[in-house]
Amino acid sequence: MTRNAARANPHLAAGASVKRERSAFATIASLLPYLWPQGEPVLRLRLVLAVVAMLVSVGAQAWFPILYAHAVDKLSPKAGPLAIPAALIVGYALVRVCGSGFGELRDALFAAVQMRASRVVARKTFEHLHALSMRYHLDRQTGGLSNIILRGTLGIQNVLRLVTFNLLPTIVLLVVMTGVLWRELGISYALVIFVALSAYVAFTFSFTAWRTKFRRAMNEMDNEAQTKAIDSLLNFETVKYFGNEEHEAKRFDQSLARYEAASVKSQVSLNGLNVGQSCIIALAMGVTMLMAANDVAYHHMSVGHFVMVNTYLLQISIPLNMLGFAYLTLNQGLIDMEQMFSLLRVNQEVKDKPGALALERHGKPAEVRFENVHFAYNPDRQILKGINFTAAPGKKIALVGPTGSGKSTISRLLFRFYDATGGAVLVDGHDVRDATQASLRGAIGVVPQDTVLFNDTIFYNIAYGRPGATVQEIEQAARFAQIHDFIMSLPQGYKTRVGERGLKLSGGEKQRVAIARTILKDPRILILDEATSALDTHTEQEISAALRRVSFDRTTLVIAHRLSTVTDADEILVLREGMIVERGTHASLLAQDGVYAGMWAVQQAEGEENALQEVAE
Numbered sequence: 001m002t003r004n005a006a007r008a009n010p011h012l013a014a015g016a017s018v019k020r021e022r023s024a025f026a027t028i029a030s031l032l033p034y035l036w037p038q039g040e041p042v043l044r045l046r047l048v049l050a051v052v053a054m055l056v057s058v059g060a061q062a063w064f065p066i067l068y069a070h071a072v073d074k075l076s077p078k079a080g081p082l083a084i085p086a087a088l089i090v091g092y093a094l095v096r097v098c099g100s101g102f103g104e105l106r107d108a109l110f111a112a113v114q115m116r117a118s119r120v121v122a123r124k125t126f127e128h129l130h131a132l133s134m135r136y137h138l139d140r141q142t143g144g145l146s147n148i149i150l151r152g153t154l155g156i157q158n159v160l161r162l163v164t165f166n167l168l169p170t171i172v173l174l175v176v177m178t179g180v181l182w183r184e185l186g187i188s189y190a191l192v193i194f195v196a197l198s199a200y201v202a203f204t205f206s207f208t209a210w211r212t213k214f215r216r217a218m219n220e221m222d223n224e225a226q227t228k229a230i231d232s233l234l235n236f237e238t239v240k241y242f243g244n245e246e247h248e249a250k251r252f253d254q255s256l257a258r259y260e261a262a263s264v265k266s267q268v269s270l271n272g273l274n275v276g277q278s279c280i281i282a283l284a285m286g287v288t289m290l291m292a293a294n295d296v297a298y299h300h301m302s303v304g305h306f307v308m309v310n311t312y313l314l315q316i317s318i319p320l321n322m323l324g325f326a327y328l329t330l331n332q333g334l335i336d337m338e339q340m341f342s343l344l345r346v347n348q349e350v351k352d353k354p355g356a357l358a359l360e361r362h363g364k365p366a367e368v369r370f371e372n373v374h375f376a377y378n379p380d381r382q383i384l385k386g387i388n389f390t391a392a393p394g395k396k397i398a399l400v401g402p403t404g405s406g407k408s409t410i411s412r413l414l415f416r417f418y419d420a421t422g423g424a425v426l427v428d429g430h431d432v433r434d435a436t437q438a439s440l441r442g443a444i445g446v447v448p449q450d451t452v453l454f455n456d457t458i459f460y461n462i463a464y465g466r467p468g469a470t471v472q473e474i475e476q477a478a479r480f481a482q483i484h485d486f487i488m489s490l491p492q493g494y495k496t497r498v499g500e501r502g503l504k505l506s507g508g509e510k511q512r513v514a515i516a517r518t519i520l521k522d523p524r525i526l527i528l529d530e531a532t533s534a535l536d537t538h539t540e541q542e543i544s545a546a547l548r549r550v551s552f553d554r555t556t557l558v559i560a561h562r563l564s565t566v567t568d569a570d571e572i573l574v575l576r577e578g579m580i581v582e583r584g585t586h587a588s589l590l591a592q593d594g595v596y597a598g599m600w601a602v603q604q605a606e607g608e609e610n611a612l613q614e615v616a617e
Contacts, residue, residue: 031156031337034117043113050109053102054169060099062176065315066184067092069308110161118156121340125149128344148223152340155333162326162333170326177312185305189288193316196284200320203280207273208327214266215332219339221259228252234500281320285313350416352436359427359435361442365393365555366428366524368414374422375409383409385578386423389571396556398566400596401575407559411527414557416440427525445523445554447547449530451514453502458487458513459494461502465517474520480549481516483509519550526556563600572596 037043071089126149174197182190232239232248239248292309295301359366368391375384384406391397399407412418413425416432425432432440445465453461462474469477474494478484486509490496502510518526528547544565560566567586574582574589574596582589582596589596 031117031121031159034120034156035113035160037113037116037120040116043116046109047113050106050113053106053109055172057099057102057106058169058173058176060095060102061173061315062180064092064095064099065308065311066180067095068311069302069304072304072307074304107161114157114160117160118153121156122149122153125152125340125343128346128348131348132346148336148339148343151219151336155336155340158329158333159337162330167326167330170320174316174320177316181309181312185292185301185309189291189309192284192288192291196280197316197320200277200280200284203276204273204327207269207276208331211266211269211273212331212335214262214269215335217262218259218266219335221255221262225252225255225259228255277320281317285317288313350419350437353434356436357430357434358439359430359443360524361439362522363524365553366443367391367393367426368397368525368555368557369426369429370410370413370423371426372423373410373413373420373425375406375413375418375420377418383578384413384420387578387580389573389580389583391555391557392570393555394553395570396551396558396568398558398560398569398572399575400560400563400566400572400599405575406578407575408529411446411529411557411559414525414527415444415446442521443523444525444527445518445521446527446529447511447514447518447550451502451510453498453505453510453513455498455500457495457497458490461498461513462494462516462520465520466522469520474516477516477520478512480519481512482545483512483516486512515547515550524554526551526554528556528558528560530559530561563596563603574599 036047071092178190178193178197181193228248228251232252239245288309292301292306296303296306370387370389373384373387374382376382387406387410389397399410401407409418413420414427414432416425416437419433427435427440427443454464459474462478463469465477466473475484478487487494487496496504498504498510498513502513505513528551558566558569563586566572569586571583572586572589573580574594576595582592582594584592590600
């Protein structure tokens with residue numbers, strides 16, 4: 001809703017305000033269960049003890065101004081022996097220590113509850129993001145997501161701390177102090193304090209609610225800036241290839257400029273809030289002190305009570321200042337939390353059915369069958385149109401065809417990154433939609449065309465195939481992938497870090513690492529997704545030999561661009577426009593002199609031309 005629209009239609013503005021309030025209440029309601037965690041008796045006990053400490057602290061803070069006033073009265077010339085005010089002064093000091101000590105104890109007890117809640121929510125959000133479908137992750141902005149989780153975690157900590165043990169104690173303390181002033185000095189003082197508090201709270205809440213839009217704008221601009229920064233850094237090679245460092249810096253600076261403008265507005269509005277709060281407090285103090293001075297002058301009040309009024313006003317002004325800060329921080333925290341909790345509300349497109357069966361992850365090769373499978377990423381663009389084939393246990397099936405024919409989509413449906421819109425994908429006779437995603441993906445290994453490694457050691461990247469594997473198992477997998485000797489030739493061996501996305505390794509070395517971790521995983525089904533298409537001829541031959549060893553005695557699906565890599569397949573499926581137009585062995589397809597034979601002839605001609613160029617060079 002635009003600002004002009006809000007002015008033109010106040011009902012829209014009111015509706016938006018109600019919606020924001022409901023959103024804030026929904027966010028707080030989503031957080032409450034984490035405050036009283038199930039199965040955590042120690043944390044629950046700490047929460048109860050923290051509440052007790054809070055009440056003791058509030059009581060002490062409300063009591064010591066009274067002791068202070070009595071001590072002042074007892075120090076007057078006609079009051080009597082010094083022992084009485086001395087005892088009151090000692091009591092005053094002890095009560096102050098008690099109030100401060102129990103306040104610190106409250107925070108110490110609650111720290112574990114607060115940090116555990118933020119940790120659990122952050123982990124739950126992280127797990128939910130991993131559980132979302134590939135469709136969501138293809139559209140995501142990594143920088144923005146990481147920023148949302150970071151700010152949301154901090155927001156949870158702030159909200160829990162402020163609501164439970166700053167905002168609530170402040171409200172209780174203000175109510176108690178107002179009641180004490182009524183009892184000790186009469187209703188007129190209580191009314192002045194009540195009116196001042198009401199004006200202060202109303203001004204603070206309304207002004208802060210108005211300022212919320214600046215914080216939202218800051219968050220949006222911050223997300224945008226972080227997304228552009230991370231995206232640019234992840235693609236720094238492309239930036240350098242085109243010499244666009246200045247262009248990237250300008251794009252980043254434009255986002256920072258918008259963040260700067262929103263941040264300045266937020267700060268200026270904060271200064272306005274502080275000025276308004278100070279004026280209300282100063283006016284209340286001036287009125288009550290004049291009333292007290294008048295009562296002292298006419299002997300309606302002792303000097304001790306005059307001091308008590310001043311002390312109470314000072315006592316009230318401190319938590320009132322905290323109230324404004326707490327409400328402001330609370331609003332900011334709720335905005336930050338709202339974004340993180342909105343991630344938890346993102347629909348999980350691919351889910352396990354209740355009671356889903358667990359497929360065997362290891363053991364004999366599995367049977368893979370596609371029965372009249374249809375699929376479309378978008379309703380207006382059909383990708384697969386009635387795919388039918390069976391990969392018998394231990395057999396090698398090759399998928400070939402032009403770009404966009406649906407080869408990679410078949411592997412994504414087998415992994416169940418998406419669900420087929422028609423037909424069924426079966427493993428060992430079970431529809432993959434009836435199996436748990438964990439067991440299905442545990443039974444499948446993949447060597448992709450573009451191997452992306454974690455910015456960690458070679459050891460970690462190989463061990464990722466089966467976390468918890470022994471050193472001997474990891475080294476054995478590396479030997480099978482023909483990369484062990486290369487690793488041992490490195491100064492740091494298996495502890496060598498591979499860099500961002502594995503950029504410190506060559507294409508062939510990364511592929512061998514991918515093969516090693518797939519061997520370590522020991523899957524029943526193997527997918528080779530154009531695993532050698534980006535490699536030179538010599539490296540391709542070496543990697544192909546390693547892949548043949550990996551695929552032995554496993555059901556294998558090979559997605560290939562170079563037909564020379566699939567001549568030994570038990571069956572070759574030729575896809576075009578989402579349909580299988582030819583199928584058979586390499587020899588039978590050549591004999592048909594159809595689509596496959598044409599592709600083979602073209603690639604053979606290209607191969608001969610490349611060979612002649614290499615000889616000439």
